Amino acid sequence: MKKRRPPRAWVGMAKPPDPSELLGPRGLTAEVLRGDDEEVPIHRGSAPPPESDSITPVRQSSDSAPLRDWRFYWDLLSEDRRARILSVIAARLASVTVVLDRLLDPHNTAAILRTSEGLGLGRAHVVSHESQDALAHRRVTQDADKWLDVELHPTGGAAAAELKARGFEVWAGHLDDRAIHYTDLKADRPIALLFGNEHEGPSAETLAACTGTFRIPMAGFTQSFNVSVAAGIALAHVTQKRRAHLESAGDLPEDERVKLQQRFTLLAARLARRVKPSH
Template identity: 30%
Template structure:
């Protein structure tokens, strides 16, 4: 087994990325404190061709060196918008036909592996503050909540890890199947 060289990875240029068909998913970051978490979510959104990121409230906005440190250029490829309140963002999302789901542990949440969507469903996923999660007033406006199953003692994940897990699962549902490889 040989590690691939950078020129073998078939990376898109910034223009190719911007012109590529995106997954109809908008990530909403509600009052995230850490610039590194924001940068990491940008990088994940780039990896999975996510349509856009909405930054809410006191969530840090690019350009900033601490965001760029983890985003590694993804703030140049992934479209983003800032809203002072989550209410503004949700109103726009719903007017544009998006289903809005909080990523949160709540009564009657849908376990991530049980959630299904069609490839052309327009979906907005709200990730909340590192300590407090998605605000209760925001949850009241959601079409539902998705929960990441966790088996250990801790029942929380870092926002950037949670975003990676959820976004991969949303995209994985519609990735063209390849034959299984056995080793």
């Protein structure tokens, strides 16, 4: 049996689909896009969509060909799907992010990407391990990686330095004498949580570039959590704390919300192509 290489995580700007590829009996149809959520597996957020009358649609940009293209697909989506997209955009956090530094197991990378998207993060930063070529397993991410921006860096130290230059504090999960309790991480400023290699942890160079280190206490005989579990625990706490500080579910400016609405609409259209209408 031929070994299948898992697809890479989505990186870069969304490319609008060719309408000629989408239209037709096997392409994008109103019946497919208006199917139940169970048939179109693109509803991977953590919260249900708010009532439609409480959602404020994202304001459109100036007229352009790409904009008119995405509006065509937007009008074909069901009201529930449109409400879900708008609710996800409203809860997106740009001021909380995660750095994955040379993780060996791509399943761990994929699981953290899925958790990050589910918690509302808009971007993740990845330093690929020398011996692995895949960034995410689709069976684990359940398409969550497609809704994230994934930014690649050559080293953990470079990623930390770049994020600090953008105004982030970068805290590495690491057991040392100076590590603070994860609940003591401050959320009054942009924050990035860095998780290092499963066996080696963050390198000395990476730790030196970080703001500090944090730890998650253990109450059992097990010495440490799996890295994907540790990321889930810490990110869930930090995102909740950050939203409480902001007094808002998300923090994207208007222009970024418009871009996300366009991108998510086109991605929803692409994913719908994989679903065959039931007869």
